[in-house]
Amino acid sequence: MGRERRHFLLLLLLLHLHSLVFFLTSGGADGSGSFHGYNCSSDRSLYPCQSYAFYLAGASPSLLDLASVGDLFGVSRLMIARATNLSSAAAALFPGQQLLIPLSCSCISNRSYSPVDYQILAGDTFYAVSTIRFGNLTNFHAVEDVNPSLIPINLTIGVMATFPLFCQCPKNRSQTLITYPVQPSDSYASVASRFGSDLQTLIDLNGREGSVFKPYSTILVPISHIPPPSIPVSSSDLPPPPPLSGHEHGERAVVGLAIALGVLGLLWVLLLLQINRLTQCWCWVRKIDEEQGINSEGQKWGKKMIGEASKxxxxxxxxxxxxxxxxxxxxxxxxxxxxxxxxxxxxxxxxxxxxxxxxxxxxxxxxxxxxxxxxxxxxxxxxxxxxxxxxxxxxxxxxxxxxxEYVPNGSLYSWLHDPSRSGNLDWCHRLRIAVDLANGLQYIHEHTWPRVVHKDIKSSNVLLDARLRAKIANFCLARTGHNAVTTHIIGTQGYVAPEYVAEGLVTTKMDVFAYGVVLLELVTGREAVSVEEGRALWAEAEERLYADGAVKAGKLVGWIDGALAEQSSAVESAVAVMNIARACLQRDPGRRPGMVDVVYALAKAEEASDNYSGEGMSVVGAGNAVIAR
Structure with missing residues (x-):
């Protein structure tokens, strides 16, 4: 394992050079005959859907744990672990380990892809990020298409770019499609064997070998269940490396010396860059002083930034x-x-x-x-x-x-409770909003340190963009830290967790509670606090809906939003969501699930909703409780 790590940087460099040579000689990896991925199916009701991407861990040394890979793709590490059949979401990964990444595949401008936001780092190019960090799951032509305002040869550090990861939604809802980047040694037969797919179905879906089956392009692999049988459970399945011969010892010494010299050179370059950056920053502050005409009597911004810290x-x-x-x-x-x-x-x-x-x-x-x-x-x-x-x-x-950023469609509150808009959100959009909100909370709870607690989750702080995708807003009450106690109780009636009101306890579980209230709003269409009675919606649900345990479909009568009652695909799926809400609204914060578990449970509900056939619906685990971890 140690030898593999020492060769890791050299291997990445060789792979990058090899892919560059192949691109220049073959005209580029075109992804099924197009630089832009896959066209949308004529049946737009297929979108959005759950799809998956095949990914090899270790594209960089920082991507050798599920949390980092999850951050890159914007998905929960627990969902990656479950899709890949890993025993633990906290386990370290080894270079080249096979992973399945869950994607939400959408149809945008007649292109089928999963948009992933990525913040540009020093040295990044569209080509390098597409081929290395995202493992050829997209290509730089497609990235340029969806980022027309960015200049590919002059990317600003810190700017956000959208990387369209190629995917497709299957016409056969009993199947799932995996986006697979073709490797130089692959053939249709080897790919079919790897995933347990039918060879002829694979060829029919993608086209004949040689026309689209090219190294570093992508193909779609249909499978009937996740995870497929060939994804290894852990690195223990791999054979141990052979013992080193004397020749290899010498080779290792040469490689070690080369890497050491390279690291020293890199550190020297980084030091020079840092000195240059500090110099530019100081010059920029002075430039701001001059442009704003600030005098030199102790009022300059530069002096305020580096001078004494008065209030x-x-x-x-x-x-x-x-x-x-x-x-x-x-x-x-x-x-x-x-x-x-x-x-x-x-x-x-x-x-x-x-x-x-x-x-x-x-x-x-x-x-x-x-x-x-x-x-x-x-x-x-x-x-x-x-x-x-x-x-x-x-x-x-x-x-x-x-x-x-301006989010054009306003707040979720207005879509649910404004008489002029109420009824305009169908169940598909409501469920997608619930998933988006859960993903945002899961990110601030699991991928920040110290952990961030929003403290004011409510439907009016959930904004909807042009595609009715949800974004969390208003962090003015947010705090970092875990299990803090405050005597200054601030919040919105109907969303505040009982332990916060009683004891001032600030934890991520107070966000989970408020999220449960938003789920109730999405399903029932009611406000968090009754205008007539002034009673909290969660307290009413606790007394009348959850008193006998898990919710069944018959108990939703009189609770589900009238705008959804006629949507046959909504009722059973809503049962699953209401049971997730029930778990989130437990009075004891220790019994509430974390957002990782909520995201996973919602993904199952969304998958079941996508698989609705029109004659009835079965939500796997709809009656099961979501348990705390």
Whole structure:
């Protein structure tokens, strides 16, 4: 194993050079005859669907654990472990270990793919990220197509790019399709054998060998169950490496010396780059001073960022480390964009919409010290969280403005409870929103450290984008840490967990509780607190719906939203969701599930909903409780 690790960097370099040579000589890996992946099926009701991608761990040394791989693809590590038949989601991976990555396959602009957000790092190119980090599950032509505003040869560090991972939804709902990147030694026969697929079906689905079956392109592999039999359970299945001969000892010494010299050279380059970066940053701060005409009597931004930390200067000091990550907006351009913060541009509360350089933003007006929210926002990055684009500090009236991406379809609350909109969300969209919200919470609970607790999950803080995909907004109450206690109780009636009200206990389980309330809203269409009686929806459900244990279909009569009652595919699937909500709403926080388990349970409910045939429906585990871990 040690020898494999020492050859790892050299092997990656050789693989990259080999794929580059192949691309230049063959015209590129075209993914089934097209640089852009797969066209959508004529039957658009197939989308979205659950699909999978075949992935080899260790594309870089940082991708040798499920948490890192899950972060890259934006999915739960538990879902990857279960799809791959791994015994533990915490186990370390070995280079080249086979994984199955669950994807949500969508039809966008007549292209079938799963959009994954990726933050550009130093040295990244569309080609390198597509072929190495994402293992040829897409190609740089497709990435350029879906990111028309980005310049491929001049990518800015920190900018978000969408990588379209090729996938397809099967016409036969009893099958699942795996996107498989073809390896140089592969043939249709070997791939069919690997996954236990029918050879002729594989050929019929993809086309004859030689026309589309090329190394580093992708093919679709139909399977009947997950995981397929050939995915190894653990590295213990692999044979041990042979003993080293004397010749190999010498070879190892040469390789070790080469790597050591390379590392020293890399450290020297990184040191020079860091010195250059600090120099540029200081010059940039001085440039801002000059452009804003700030005098030299101790009022300059540079002095505020590196000088003594008085209370008035603390905000500008603390944000200095983020000047290279977020855009620094000027107050004049925000005033122009929002018509001087006119009510006609008001979205809700203190959030305004405004267009800057042709792009729409949401501008949040805050008190002077927004440092807590900024500290949390700079730690998180996920497609189901509203993205912070930049900020502005107006020193004279002591106001801070946070500039977010604009999410055009407003809040989930308005879609569920506004009479002009209620009934417009079908069950498919509601279930997808529940999954999106769960993925966002699972990310901040599992993939941040210290863990982030949102503290204000509610339907009005869930925003819907142009495709009605959900994003979590408003982190002003969010806190980091676990099992903290506070005496300052703040929250929204109907969503606040009992232990928080009684003891001030702040844990991720309070977000789980509030999420359960949102699930009730999605299924019932009712508000979290009854307007007539002033009673919490969760308390009413606890007394009338959950008193006898797990929910059955007959008990939903009178509870399910009238807009869904006529959708035959919704009722049984809603039973599964209501039982997930029941688990989330346990009074004892220790009995509530974590969001990893919620995401998995919802994925099963969504899969069952996709498989609905029209004559009835069976949700696997619909009556089973989701247990805490």
């Amino acid at each position: 008035e200067q603390k905000m500008t000091m603390d944000v200095s480390e983020w000047l290279d990550k977020y855009k620094l907006f000027q107050i004049d351009e925000l005033r122009e964009a929002t018509a001087d913060f006119d009510r006609s541009c008001l979205i809700r509360g203190s959030v305004y919409r405004g267009k800057i350089n042709g792009e729409m933003y949401a501008v949040k007006q805050m008190k002077w010290n927004a440092i807590d929210e900024l500290k949390i926002l700079q730690k998180v990055n996920h497609t189901n969280l509203v993205k912070l684009e930049g900020f502005c500090i107006d020193e004279e009236p002591r106001i801070c403005y946070l500039v977010y």
